[in-house]
Amino acid sequence: MVFSGFIITYNRSNLILDSISKVLSQSVSPDFLWIIDNSSDSLTLEAVDSLKSKKVKYHHMGSNAGPAGAAAKGLELCAADKADWIYWGDDDDPPTDPLIFEELFSIINFLPNNVKVGQVGLVGQLFDTQKGKIKRIENEVLNREFVLVDNIAGNQIKIINSNVVASNLLPNPKLFFGFEELDFDLKMKNRGFLSFISGELMFKQRVKYNTLNKTSNFNKHYQNNENWRDFYSNRNLLYILWINQMYLGFFNRLTVLLVKPIFNLRYGLKSFFSQVKFALRVFVGFLKLLNA
Structure with missing residues (x-):
């Protein structure tokens, strides 16, 4: 299995090295990691070059393409490098625990082979198509080993099956910013690719951030x-x-x-x-x- 990833960044050279370190310090670490840079200066490139790491690759978008355009490019580059699974990350939301990737891959290994997995992630939501709103998953549902969801936000450790990219599914660069992950995830769902999160991990996140009794703020x-x-x-x-x-x-x-x-x-x-x-x-x- 080839595991790759990308981190989207924009004028945050002060954060990028810490984010890279936390991703590469995972117990299941990406074989290589693209930095997709929307920045208006060269500070991020200078920071990345200072690492002198063969695992870390760099791509400058030329102008600010937003999270949507950068994510589309990141998925394309990782797929071109023959990745099987692709981590989709943001510069200010790196994994906070070194075992997160390992635990997410355990979901993939646990699911039956006939399940068409499109992605796994840390925190997911449902989508109410009639109200046009993100819908919070109830705490009681999170007692399951894995939970089927409609959407995993880009800052919630998305790991994408490269077969999705091979099916010509990419984020829509025209969206620039805002619900670009929802658009991508709904397109996956329409093609039969399913999205899963770990109920246990998401429950732990709610305990950690004291949101067990919090009403939805996703809207x-x-x-x-x-x-x-x-x-x-x-x-x-x-x-x-x-x-x-x-x-x-x-x-x-x-x-x-x-x-x-x-x-x-x-x-x-x-x-x-x-x-x-x-x-x-x-x-x-x-x-x-x-x-x-």
């Missing part, structure tokens, strides 16, 4: 604050729902987007018009993305 991107993160997240979610023919979910999310300004009237006309402007910007962005 924070729906708050429609007027900033670039919320713009991309709302725009992309509308796009993902539409192209996957999840029309009820699409109209639910669109309704929330359009009704939010009315509720903001209680904060004054300035807040109302700000939300109207944001909603129109998101919808126009969705239409442009659809026709791109």
